[in-house]
Amino acid sequence: MLILECPYCGVKAEETELSPGHEAHLKRFGPGSSDEQFESYMFARKNPKGVHFERWRHTYGCGKWFLAARCTATLEVFGTYPAQTSEPPADIVAKIKARRPNWEGVK
Amino acid sequence: MKRYSVFAIAREAMRHHTGWERAWASPLPKSSYDVIVVGAGGHGLATAYYLGKNHGITNVAVIEKGWLGGGNTGRNTTIIRSNYLQDSSAAIYEKARSLYEGLSQDLNYNVMFSPRGLLMLAQTHHEVRGYMRTVHANLLQGVETEWIGPEQVKRLVPIMNIDGPRYPVLGALLQKRGGTARHDAVAWGYARACSAMGMDIIQQCEVTGVRQQGGQVTGVETTKGFIGTKKLAIVVAGHSGQVAEMAGFRLPVEAVALQALVSEPIKPCIDVVVMANTVHGYMSQSDKGELVIGGGTDSFNNFTQRGSFHHIEETLRALIETFPIISRLKMLRQWGGIVDMTGDRSPILSKTPLGNCFINCGWGTGGFKAIPGSGWAMADLVAKGEPGPLAAEFGMDRFREGRFIDESVAAGVAH
Numbered sequence: 267m268l269i270l271e272c273p274y275c276g277v278k279a280e281e282t283e284l285s286p287g288h289e290a291h292l293k294r295f296g297p298g299s300s301d302e303q304f305e306s307y308m309f310a311r312k313n314p315k316g317v318h319f320e321r322w323r324h325t326y327g328c329g330k331w332f333l334a335a336r337c338t339a340t341l342e343v344f345g346t347y348p349a350q351t352s353e354p355p356a357d358i359v360a361k362i363k364a365r366r367p368n369w370e371g372v373k
Numbered sequence: 374m375k376r377y378s379v380f381a382i383a384r385e386a387m388r389h390h391t392g393w394e395r396a397w398a399s400p401l402p403k404s405s406y407d408v409i410v411v412g413a414g415g416h417g418l419a420t421a422y423y424l425g426k427n428h429g430i431t432n433v434a435v436i437e438k439g440w441l442g443g444g445n446t447g448r449n450t451t452i453i454r455s456n457y458l459q460d461s462s463a464a465i466y467e468k469a470r471s472l473y474e475g476l477s478q479d480l481n482y483n484v485m486f487s488p489r490g491l492l493m494l495a496q497t498h499h500e501v502r503g504y505m506r507t508v509h510a511n512l513l514q515g516v517e518t519e520w521i522g523p524e525q526v527k528r529l530v531p532i533m534n535i536d537g538p539r540y541p542v543l544g545a546l547l548q549k550r551g552g553t554a555r556h557d558a559v560a561w562g563y564a565r566a567c568s569a570m571g572m573d574i575i576q577q578c579e580v581t582g583v584r585q586q587g588g589q590v591t592g593v594e595t596t597k598g599f600i601g602t603k604k605l606a607i608v609v610a611g612h613s614g615q616v617a618e619m620a621g622f623r624l625p626v627e628a629v630a631l632q633a634l635v636s637e638p639i640k641p642c643i644d645v646v647v648m649a650n651t652v653h654g655y656m657s658q659s660d661k662g663e664l665v666i667g668g669g670t671d672s673f674n675n676f677t678q679r680g681s682f683h684h685i686e687e688t689l690r691a692l693i694e695t696f697p698i699i700s701r702l703k704m705l706r707q708w709g710g711i712v713d714m715t716g717d718r719s720p721i722l723s724k725t726p727l728g729n730c731f732i733n734c735g736w737g738t739g740g741f742k743a744i745p746g747s748g749w750a751m752a753d754l755v756a757k758g759e760p761g762p763l764a765a766e767f768g769m770d771r772f773r774e775g776r777f778i779d780e781s782v783a784a785g786v787a788h
């Protein structure tokens with residue numbers, strides 16, 4: 267069972283309390299962008315087998331969106347952080363590097 | 374290859390079954406091939422088979438990191454149907470369904486295709502309208518389906534409770550020629566036929582890199598060394614994103630877990646396949662008597678081939694209302710597979726940004742039924758370098774061009 271700590275209300279929520287929102291830190295493209303850019307934002311996904319930064323919503327708790335760093339191959343959770351963050355925070359990146367020395371870093 | 378037949382069984386019975394040969398060879402890889410197919414699931418093996426059978430290309434290797442048929446092909450609940458709404462989906466799924474009808478004879482291998490009939494229950498008024506529309510579309514596409522009322526559903530499936538209370542059965546979309554087949558046998562039958570044509574099926578060999586020169590593929594790095602090829606077909610379902618990255622492009626695909634389970638075996642009680650899409654549950658009975666049950670996908674990105682327990686609970690809770698007799702059955706086994714979900718939930722059969730490299734993926738929760746048709750269309754694409762009519766609409770450019778095949782072919786329901 268997957269357990270994520272909501273960074274807003276501090277609740278350690280198990281997955282039935284949460285809704286997944288897939289890849290985080292997508293670069294958004296809107297009107298005026300090229301077809302390639304819009305496709306990359308709407309559809310192309312990193313979908314890594316390993317470290318993944320993703321969006322989650324504490325649906326049956328405070329209702330807010332937050333972000334999580336998680337391993338898709340083992341379901342290990344490296345940490346959670348608020349959604350108002352444009353890139354993974356340094357402490358979480360350091361923690362991932364300690365746990366996954368071969369990780370290629372944020373791409 | 375010695376053919377299987379009633380005479381072969383009689384002959385072997387006389388000599389204590391000492392004369393059966395191995396169904397396929399286990400060769401070492403050659404230094405290069407005309408075509409390499411990555412992934413020995415149903416779709417990869419069928420691609421190789423029709424490359425040989427329809428196009429005469431037999432200098433082919435199928436490379437598999439585990440054992441053949443050990444991916445989703447060996448993990449699915451084997452529902453076969455072609456009652457889709459959009460013309461391009463109906464065409465490829467109906468091609469597959471009709472090939473299934475003669476597949477055992479074609480492969481000289483019993484795939485146990487059982488066109489026992491398939492019901493998609495309508496349990497909301499929205500579904501009633503949706504399925505009536507599908508029946509009309511199918512009529513135009515030449516796919517035989519019909520709309521039946523609740524009494525007829527009850528007659529076909531006496532163990533069903535059609536009165537709700539929460540989701541009464543309002544009718545159903547019936548495809549009489551839909552049904553099931555033996556999943557392993559489909560992989561094994563294609564593998565045996567490929568091997569008999571002289572193709573190499575190389576198991577326990579993982580592709581770890583794709584080599585290219587001047588924008589053209591030249592070969593693959595594997596755990597058994599480099600293997601050269603003129604053409605490459607990537608057919609790896611849940612791992613499509615990983616192999617595509619090796620080839621230098623990104624896909625509109627995400628991998629999630631889909632689970633299924635079977636009950637203890639009981640006497641025959643249901644002789645059609647029933648799907649209930651509103652409540653996300655479906656069920657059929659295997660020849661051994663087990664009830665084969667599936668539901669929705671787990672929705673977060675996952676490569677563990679396990680799912681979350683609460684999804685099993687949701688699926689069973691939903692089915693118990695419709696099939697009260699299962700409420701006290703014990704469940705025997707549960708398992709998961711990693712399914713490849715595209716942005717519009719329809720599959721991809723496509724050329725790629727890398728020259729002479731082709732991809733077949735995105736069948737998600739519903740590609741077992743498509744294996745023969747997909748292999749047929751993929752072989753066409755790989756042999757000619759351009760998609761034929763079956764694959765034309767399924768190119769990956771559609772995501773850039775906004776030409777989606779807007780059909781929940783793989784809509785989080787294992788069908």
Ligand SMILES: Cc1cc2nc3c(=O)[nH]c(=O)nc-3n(C[C@H](O)[C@H](O)[C@H](O)COP(=O)(O)OP(=O)(O)OC[C@H]3O[C@@H](n4cnc5c(N)ncnc54)[C@H](O)[C@@H]3O)c2cc1C
Binds near residue numbers: 443451452632742
């Ligand atoms: C629980 C469940 C229930 C389902 N129910 C149904 C159903 O009722 N009806 C239906 O039509 N469909 C169903 N499906 C979907 C169906 O199983 C799949 O769409 C179909 O089997 C996909 O076949 P494939 O050949 O593309 O993939 P797979 O069978 O997964 O084969 C891909 C192969 O590629 C190999 N591979 C991956 N990476 C590499 C690499 N780097 N190098 C070498 N080899 C590699 C894998 O080991 C694997 O064997 C279900 C799926 C699941 C999981």
Ligand SMILES: [Zn+2]
Binds near residue numbers: 324328
């Ligand atoms: Zn919260």
